[in-house]
Amino acid sequence: xxxxxxxxxxxxxxxxxxxxxxxxxxxxxxxxxxxxxxxxxxxxxxxxxxxxxxxxxxxxxxxxxxxxxxxxxxxxxxxxxxxxxxxxxxxxxxxxxxxxxxxxxxxxxxxxxxxxxxxxxxxxxxxxxxxxxxxxxxxxxxxxxxxxxxxxxxxxxxxxxxxxxxxxxxxxxxxxxxxxxxxxxxxxxxxxxxxxxxxxxxxxxxxxxxxxxxxxxxxxxxxxxxxxxxxxxxxxxxxxxxxxxxxxxxxxxxxxxxxxxxxxxxxxxxxxxxxxxxxxxxxxxxxxxxxxxxxxxxxxxxxxxxxxxxxxxxxxxxxxxxxxxxxxxxxxxxxxxxxxxxxxxxxxxxxxxxxxxxxxxxxxxxxxxxxxxxxxxxxxxxxxxxxxxxxxxxxxxxxxxxxxxxxxxxxxxxxxxxxxxxxxxxxxxxxxxxxxxxxxxxxxxxxxxxxxxxxxxxxxx
Amino acid sequence: xxxxxxxxxxxxxxxxxxxxxxxxxxxxxxxxxxxxxxxxxxxxxxxxxxxxxxxxxxxxxxxxxxxxxxxxxxxxxxxxxxxxxxxxxxxxxxxxxxxxxxxxxxxxxxxxxxxxxxxxxxxxxxxxxxxxxxxxxxxxxxxxxxxxxxxxxxxxxxxxxx
Numbered sequence: 254x255x256x257x258x259x260x261x262x263x264x265x266x267x268x269x270x271x272x273x274x275x276x277x278x279x280x281x282x283x284x285x286x287x288x289x290x291x292x293x294x295x296x297x298x299x300x301x302x303x304x305x306x307x308x309x310x311x312x313x314x315x316x317x318x319x320x321x322x323x324x325x326x327x328x329x330x331x332x333x334x335x336x337x338x339x340x341x342x343x344x345x346x347x348x349x350x351x352x353x354x355x356x357x358x359x360x361x362x363x364x365x366x367x368x369x370x371x372x373x374x375x376x377x378x379x380x381x382x383x384x385x386x387x388x389x390x391x392x393x394x395x396x397x398x399x400x401x402x403x404x405x406x407x408x409x410x411x412x413x414x415x416x417x418x419x420x421x422x423x424x425x426x427x428x429x430x431x432x433x434x435x436x437x438x439x440x441x442x443x444x445x446x447x448x449x450x451x452x453x454x455x456x457x458x459x460x461x462x463x464x465x466x467x468x469x470x471x472x473x474x475x476x477x478x479x480x481x482x483x484x485x486x487x488x489x490x491x492x493x494x495x496x497x498x499x500x501x502x503x504x505x506x507x508x509x510x511x512x513x514x515x516x517x518x519x520x521x522x523x524x525x526x527x528x529x530x531x532x533x534x535x536x537x538x539x540x541x542x543x544x545x546x547x548x549x550x551x552x553x554x555x556x557x558x559x560x561x562x563x564x565x566x567x568x569x570x571x572x573x574x575x576x577x578x579x580x581x582x583x584x585x586x587x588x589x590x591x592x593x594x595x596x597x598x599x600x601x602x603x604x605x606x607x608x609x610x611x612x613x614x615x616x617x618x619x620x621x622x623x624x625x626x627x628x629x630x631x632x633x634x635x636x637x638x639x640x641x642x643x644x645x646x647x648x649x650x651x652x653x654x655x656x657x658x659x660x661x662x663x664x665x666x667x668x669x670x671x672x673x674x675x676x677x678x679x680x681x682x683x684x685x686x687x688x689x690x691x692x693x694x695x696x697x698x699x700x701x702x703x704x705x706x707x708x709x710x711x712x713x714x
Numbered sequence: 715x716x717x718x719x720x721x722x723x724x725x726x727x728x729x730x731x732x733x734x735x736x737x738x739x740x741x742x743x744x745x746x747x748x749x750x751x752x753x754x755x756x757x758x759x760x761x762x763x764x765x766x767x768x769x770x771x772x773x774x775x776x777x778x779x780x781x782x783x784x785x786x787x788x789x790x791x792x793x794x795x796x797x798x799x800x801x802x803x804x805x806x807x808x809x810x811x812x813x814x815x816x817x818x819x820x821x822x823x824x825x826x827x828x829x830x831x832x833x834x835x836x837x838x839x840x841x842x843x844x845x846x847x848x849x850x851x852x853x854x855x856x857x858x859x860x861x862x863x864x865x866x867x868x869x870x871x872x873x874x875x876x
Contacts, residue, residue: 305766351774392764396774400781413789414727562773565765668764675760675782677724677789 258303265297273320281590287320288578288587292630295578299626306623307567310574322581331580332573335539336449340572341564342542343439346522347389348563349555354508355515355522356397360385361505364401368498371418371489375425376480378402382429382669383436383476387469388522391434391441391658395426395669401504402426403676408500409491413678417488420679424487424687427673428479428661434669435658436472437465438529438538443628445538446572447654450579450632455646461529461538467710468655471702475659475695482694486687517554521545575629582633592637604644604713608652608703611635616656616696620666627657648712652703659695662688719830720748720797721821724786725838726852727793734866735834736801745807747828748797750790751821752814753851757783787812817851818858825863832864 273290277283291313298309314332318325350356360381367377378398385394402422411419434440438448438461451457525545529538549555582588602610611631619627632653639649660666662685664674674684707713720735739746761779764770770778794810801808813820825833837852856865 302763302766307766348771392770393774396770396778399778403781403785407788412792559773561771563771565771565775567765665763668770671760671764672778676785 261297261301261303265294265301265303268297269294278590280593282586284322284581285585285587285590287322288317288581288585289591290320291316291322292578292582292587292591295574296630299630300622302623305567306626307570307574310571310578313574313578317577317581322585322587323577328577328581331453331577334449334453334573334576335537336445336452336576337569337572338539339438339542340442340445341569342539342544342546343445344390344564344569345546345549345555345560346525346542347393347439348560349518349549350389350522351393351397352555352559352563353512353514353518355518356385356389356393357401358505358508358511358515360398360401361501361508364405365498365501365505368494368501371491371494372484374405374494374497375418375421375483375489378405378422378425379429379432379476379480379483382426383433383472386430386433386440387436387472388439388526390439391430392668392672394430394433395672398426398430399672399676401501404500404504405494405497406676406678408496409494410496411491411678413676414680416490416678418491420683421483421487421489423673423676423678424684425479425483427669427684428688428691429476430669431658431660431667432472432475432479435655436469437461441658442568442572442625443657444654446575446625447628447632447650449572449576450629450636451646451650453576453580454583454633454636457647458534459647459650461533463710465530467651467707467712470706471655471699474698475691478694478698479691482687482691486690487683514554517552518549521548521552521554524548571625575625579629579633583636588633588637589640590637591634592641602642604642604648605704607639607642607644608648609700611638611649611652612656612699612703613696615653616659616692619657619660620663620692622665624657624660624667628654631657645713648703648707651707651712656696656699659692661691661695716831717745717747717828718742719821719825719828719833720746721817721824721833721835721855722748722750722790722793722797723753723817723838724789725753726836728836731834731836731866732797732800736797736804736806738832738834738866739801739806739808740804744831745809746801747824747830748794748801748808748810749820749824750794750810750812751817752783752786752790752812753817754814755816757786818855821855822858825859830863832866833859834866837867 269290272293273287277286295309295313298304299306314328317323317328363381364377368374382394382398406419406422413419438444448459525541528541533541615627615631618631635649635653636646639646660670664671718735718739735746757779761775765775790812798808798810821833835852852867859865
């Protein structure tokens with residue numbers, strides 16, 4: 254394993270050095286060539302995960318000024334992007350939701366309402382995961398639902414790998430969280446990262462409500478597709494879910510009455526969402542996010558030790574590096590050069606078909622690599638292509654960041670898939686087959702949304 | 715006395731491999747030893763990957779991995795009970811064991827302890843590219859097994875025996 258990792262790192266370095274040392278092609282500056290060399294390095298390392306994603310980002314931050322792509326002060330300053338602080342605050346809020354137990358209570362409450370028949374219980378898993386992923390990272394949602402769904406599976410005595418209902422339950426857990434995760438800026442770091450890159454490139458932004466109005470209906474539609482598709486793929490070989498209901502009732506009893514801390518976290522969460530919607534544009538999403546984090550401490554709803562335990566700080570480093578890489582590609586003309594080189598055929602396309610092409614690329618790239626990495630690698634190039642053909646950058650953000658969240662087929666595509674797969678209730682072929690069909694259905698829906706709904710909201714070519 | 719060793723892990727369970735091992739033990743009249751390996755390296759790798767690409771901190775990651783390991787242990791015990799019943803039904807003498815550790819090391823230790831003449835194992839389902847990049851524990855087991863031990867590999871992806 255170590256040898257393979259070393260080989261991959263050497264291959265990445267060699268490819269990057271090859272690009273850096275190659276004769277300068279016409280139409281590309283030396284700075285652009287340096288930025289592309291770092292892009293190639295990051296591409297290989299992010300795809301293969303030979304190094305942790307965050308470490309690759311740190312490598313990029315160091316290499317960009319060292320190879321002369323951008324000035325050192327600029328490279329390091331990009332770590333201070335407001336988007337990074339927005340994500341920080343959102344993660345702290347999610348930590349409070351988990352630590353207080355409020356998120357588990359919401360999930361159990363939701364599932365108990367739905368758990369009357371095998372089909373409705375399945376709907377409960379899809380929609381509770383989806384709804385929770387509107388307000389907290391989809392990874393966290395999958396993690397908190399995992400033990401609850403395990404208890405349901407055990408109560409129903411569905412045998413791993415041999416029960417259609419067992420398969421459907423765990424795929425519902427993964428796909429519910431994935432579908433809901435695209436609806437707001439809180440479901441994952443993809444959309445905020447895309448927002449950060451948009452801001453650094455063009456000084457433009459997209460509001461919390463604007464994003465939600467554009468994407469949440471699509472997200473809910475996919476949840477319905479998941480709900481209707483699962484019984485088509487897997488026989489619901491369970492007649493009654495009474496024992497699951499009993500398990501959920503027991504779980505609800507263990508949770509006890511709503512605590513002061515849960516109530517406080519609920520109030521801060523609702524107030525934060527309202528502030529993001531109403532004041533996000535005027536005072537900034539990051540400011541609201543950080544004020545919310547401060548409020549959690551002021552009202553003694555969380556302590557710093559818990560924040561340290563619940564938030565993965567390392568992953569934050571990745572976002573700064575990704576923004577710096579995207580910025581350097583744009584500023585040096587590297588993105589334009591790659592766009593001309595790789596996607597030259599796109600020049601004659603209409604704005605709509607270009608968006609569809611971006612969406613298809615993002616949707617398939619995200620199955621193989623982290624969806625944040627997919628956005629970081631694809632968005633600067635897509636901006637380059639779009640600029641050449643007059644497509645506005647805002648729809649490009651939607652066309653890339655939304656499908657980049659739709660990893661359904663492979664466990665490595667996104668943590669919710671990996672978490673659900675780890676339970677051992679379904680085989681890889683189950684998720685590949687059903688997930689690929691779901692992906693096609695989601696892309697067709699997205700194409701319709703981009704054709705008819707987004708233009709009505711002013712999002713279009 | 716030589717024995718046939720059936721290696722199972724959470725990701726490497728296949729009816730075909732179980733049936734082949736029981737049939738081989740019945741044909742040659744030897745004891746079957748079924749070992750379910752809870753591969754700790756996989757859960758550690760899973761945890762590392764989750765931490766690498768997700769936003770989960772230490773506490774929820776630990777809870778998640780604990781829940782995953784408990785479930786795998788439960789499933790392992792169930793699977794061993796199933797194998798035991800199938801073997802008894804075929805009049806095959808059988809012993810079962812659940813061990814924790816790394817697949818190759820545990821399998822080789824069990825093969826030595828039980829003086830196994832053959833190991834039956836399933837190659838888990840995953841994309842060929844992933845196998846190419848990350849390598850294969852079953853292949854490592856084949857390479858490291860003593861010459862006297864035959865390793866029968868059932869590929870869960872293709873359904874072929876190798």
